[in-house]
Amino acid sequence: MEKYVHILKGKGLKITPQRLTILKYLDENRTHPDADIIYNDLKSMNPSLSRTTVYNTLDAMRNIKIIQELTISKTETRYDYHTDPHHHFLCMKCGSIIDVDIKCPHQDSKEVDGHRIEEIHGYFKGICKICSNE
């Protein structure tokens, strides 16, 4: 837990039990969950937790770049504790988002066609291994 305190402090964010809980959850659940899944999973242990706080916290942590936002799924924004640029696979059947470890030649580019790059996103859509075997 000291680990998360340190991360937040290093970026000048106030330490609150809600933020620590959410950050720990993301670290331990690398399934690219959305705000609602996080909220529901934490609600049982933290009955007073508010859905708004989950949204606020995710937004605050994204701002200081300690987590990453994934705009891949059409319906909800999903979050990733892993901030190094990496690629994803979205299963069109079960909806899961899976990390794929492939190298990309544009990983370190700072601009394309004169446009300044701040984030790089690559993902595949299809049917995942598990869903393929019925």
Added chain:
Amino acid sequence: MEKYVHILKGKGLKITPQRLTILKYLDENRTHPDADIIYNDLKSMNPSLSRTTVYNTLDAMRNIKIIQELTISKTETRYDYHTDPHHHFLCMKCGSIIDVDIKCPHQDSKEVDGHRIEEIHGYFKGICKICSNE
């Protein structure tokens, strides 16, 4: 216009003036517009056009793969007449989505880590050339 009739017929979709108008609009407006922009731009010439029809049409055309859906912007789905896999740049300031012509080594992959690939998406987020110069 015969061009669009041919495209729709080839895929077994009924020819309707609404569909022809929307498909032509997408062909002539490669700005990756969303449903609402399409609706508003066409409304003046086609006062009876319904927003629902725009959504239905885009969905039907995406199903038969004559247009492409872009899930890049957080708030709305945007559409592209250009269906060959290619990369995009999303400006975080003005919101425009721009084609970028770079080659990708995964362009023709059929699977990764055992997951069957059906679509490949790559995009950059940052500040576009125009917005950079204030």
Added chain:
DNA sequence: TCCTAACTGGTAATCATTACAAATTAAAAA
């Protein structure tokens, strides 16, 4: 020309996210 399944258009519902404001709290200052 007739018939019918497919399509259109208007309105209502859904659902993720944001706005708002009152109550609480982290942490800096005294």
Added chain:
DNA sequence: TTTTTAATTTGTAATGATTACCAGTTAGGA
């Protein structure tokens, strides 16, 4: 340690894109 206050949390209400629904219309084959 106590005080102070700006930041945070929470519950509820609003927003906005998209979907559901259904009655009326139409494309296109018989």
